[in-house]
Amino acid sequence: MSAEQPGSPAPPGPPETPGPAAGGPPARRTATLNHTIVSAIVEGSPAVVTFLAILAAVVLGGLLIAFSDPTVLHAWSTFFSDPVNALTLAWDAASGAYVAMFEGAIVNPHTVAAAFHGGSVGAIFYPLSQTASNATPLILTGLSVAIAFRAGLFNIGAAGQWVGGAIVATYLGFAINLPPVVHLIVCLLGGFAGGAVIGWLVGELKARTGAHEVIVTIMLNYIMYNLLSFLLSTPTALQQPGQSNLISPNLAADARLPHAGGPPPQVDLGFLVGIAAAVGLWWLLSRSTVGFQFRAVGANPSAARSAGMDVERSWVRVMLLAGGLAGLGGAAVILGPLQQLTFNSYGTYGFDGITVALLGRASPLGVVLAALLFGALHAGGTNMEAATQVPSDIVEVLQGLIVLFVAAPPLIRAIFRLRRARAAGLEAVPKGWNP
Amino acid sequence: MTALAAATGTPISINRRMVAAGTFILFGLIDIFVFGLFAHPGDATFTLSVSSSAVHVPSIHVPAATVAYTLGAASIVIGLFAAFVDLSKGVRRLNITLVLLFFVVSLLCWAYAGSAIPLNVVNLLQSTMNLSIPLVLGALAGCMCERSGVINIAIEGQLLLGAFAAAVVASAFGILWLGLITGSLAGGVLGALLAVFSIQFLADQIILGVVLNVLAAGLTGYLNDRILVSHPDLNSGLTFSAVKIPGLGDIPIIGPIFFDSTVFLYIMYLMIILVQVGLFSTRWGLRVRAVGEHPTAADTVGIRVLATRYRNVILGGLIAGIGGAYLTVGSVGTFTKDMSSGLGYIALAAMIFGRWTPLGATAAALLFGFANSLQATLSTINVPIPSYILLTAPYVATIIAVAGLVGRVRAPAADGKPYVKV
DSSP: OGGGOOSOOOOSSOTTOOSOSTTSOHHHHHHHHHHHHHHHHHHTOHHHHHHHHHHHHHHHHHHHHHTTOHHHHHHHHTTTTOHHHHHHHHHHHHHHHHHHHHHHHTOOHHHHHHHHTTOOSGGGGHHHHHHHHHHHHHHHHHHHHHHHHHTTOOOTTHHHHHHHHHHHHHHHHHHOOOOHHHHHHHHHHHHHHHHHHHHHHHHHHHHHHOOOHHHHHHHHHHHHHHHHHHHHTOTTTTSOTTOOSSBOOOOOGGGSOOBOSSSSSSOBTHHHHHHHHHHHHHHHHHHSHHHHHHHHHHHOHHHHHHTTOOHHHHHHHHHHHHHHHHHHHHHHHIIIIIOSOBTTTTTTHHHHHHHHHHHTTTOHHHHHHHHHHHHHHHHHHHHHHHHHOOOTTHHHHHHHHHHHHHHOHHHHHHHHTOSOOOOOSOSOOOOSSOO | OHHHHHHHTOSOOHHHHHHHHHHHHHHHHHIIIIIITTOOSSEEEEEOSOTTOSSOOOOEEEEHHHHHHHHHHHHHHHHHHHHHSOOOHHHHHHHHHHHHHHHHHHHHHHHHBTOSSOEEHHHHHHHHHHHHHHHHHHHHHHHHHHHTTOOOOTHHHHHHHHHHHHHHHHHHHSOHHHHHHHHHHHHHHHHHHHHIIIIISOOOHHHHHHHHHHHHHHHHHHHIIIIITTOGGGGOOOOOOOEEOTTGGGSTTHHHHHSEEOHHHHHHHHHHHHHHHHHHHSHHHHHHHHHHHOHHHHHHTTOOHHHHHHHHHHHHHHHHHHHHHIIIIIIIOSOOTTTTTTHHHHHHHHHHHTTTOHHHHHHHHHHHHHHHHHHHHHTTSOOSSOHHHHHTHHHHHHHHHHTTTTOOOOOOTTTTOOOOOO
């Protein structure tokens, strides 16, 4: 994206600073620091653009919540007779929904108050654990999409790879007997392998025939959905004996991810797996030769080839890894909260992974933060629907709006009147169908 | 490297020829050893008339196994022929069509051999046409956008938003045509959003398409739960009724398939003609394609690149919106959450399969429609092939197609690249 942005690349450092920072009096140095912060805000650094994008999405989402509320609409139909009432009702509808969302995702003041009167202290952390639990698969599918982005590939197939991982993890989870800890590790590795095979196929096809990964991954998603339904309808494969529904047997007890306290679904070990994957990916991308090759291929395949790198092999490797991460996401969900595979377990994890990777600007840390944000939205959305009857689909709208604004920094700059066009997009994203 | 091969214009590589020949022979072997050997004894019966038609066409009884053996042998002959003789493009395409046709006929013979229920071919093809309508319109929308250089992944969202708007407006006002028009406009609005963000704000078009799909799914799902569930009168399920074209609709076999359906089928015919002729036989189309292939050159000769792109992306959205309206007011009537269920992505695949040409995209969309219709038909009789496996056929075919078995597919050169005047 950045390569196509108009305007000159940003000069290194604040150009308007009159004096050199070094050697100046302390007051002057503080002023320079302030100036840097102010200019970052005014010019719209990536972080600022992201924040403003979230702000804009929340405002638009609030308007949508308010103006789809029957009582608000009724009040607005008589706006001129009682404008204050109409505005108050609209504000109450939107803020009520957002407060319920906050209470479901971060902390509910009632549980804090109850803790002082002898209630459970653990209950205070219940919303946060829900957020982390919801974020777990998003971290993994987000990392899957992100690493492909870094190598210049667009992985729309995290959904299908998720299914591949979930199938293998489920099968290993109920069909084999292993000692407790080993069983869990085998299931997780199996999930990684199940997704990696699907990803590898995409990379191999692209490397050998030039087949565009977007099309291949979209098609593989549908193939995997149907394969899942087929396996779940076949008693010799994944279907639970004596069931006519598309549902797998329950997992063996030692194949389940241990979770922290309380009744499920609480946050489980899968969250730590996600964090570990993010750390591993950060190391791979910024500290290893392979990661450097990925980034070089993503930034400019021709240059990478001229420098002697095997571009095709990088594609295959990166898709294998991306598929494996999404498959691990599938394993984490099945072995964690679900404990059983059904024909629609895949939900929207794969496509949410794309929005997470975009919001996180394809960096491991960014992905974790974005996944936590969307995990919080999901956890809060469930609570909001229960408390205020506002459908939790609003979360999907918010996600879409946030990424829409993040993908178009010039728009955010125009809305908030930021000063200068400065590339704030992704480091490398694939362009068009033709290689 | 493949790009180089395409540029130097080698007729067809020996490897690819062998892969094609091998595939043909494999299909022939499946015809013989799966469908022929495992067919139940007895004839397969194919009915060729619908109950309502005036003229009665006699049913066809064929010995199932024999037909499968014969067609399998024919496919193998075609495969050998393709392996040793360098064929022209037209003959190669004919071969692919024949082998596929033989495969389908053998499959049907096998499935219906000795079956008490005959296969109604006319009903099968009728539902093929109907199931293809959103796919064809979506694929045409894709052609309109991508020929001008804007990638449209948002077809899915345009279908969904069109379906929602059409159902709500048709129910609210009780006027079906108003629903159709609003559905089309809703697709156009999403098209306009795609245009503004990709042309004005230079957002990445593939990302944008995915995001717009998420947004459309979220918005329609939210409004469905929030408003339609508590107001069933806004989702009352009105549908267009079928209109038989006088004269043409009475022709046996062909009439019921092509000329006895809702207005959407006729709109689809019109759109296919308009987009094909418009893009390839008019000055307007030449300019659109110039913008999609080489915007700088087009700009140099005075074509307004950005205006052309805006217009085409919005027009494409309007076409996809009609396809969306079909999903509600054209077929089932009521809107349900996520009812487009991936049709937009299939339409996208059909467009690529059809090499960015309206006629090719239409053919591919019909193929996908046929596979869906066949799956629905076969699921009513007891066939040992799991329908889920059959359902994957179009997707596998698309992967094979983009992997280059049926020739390299190439997008318009400037597809997906924003144009910034230097």
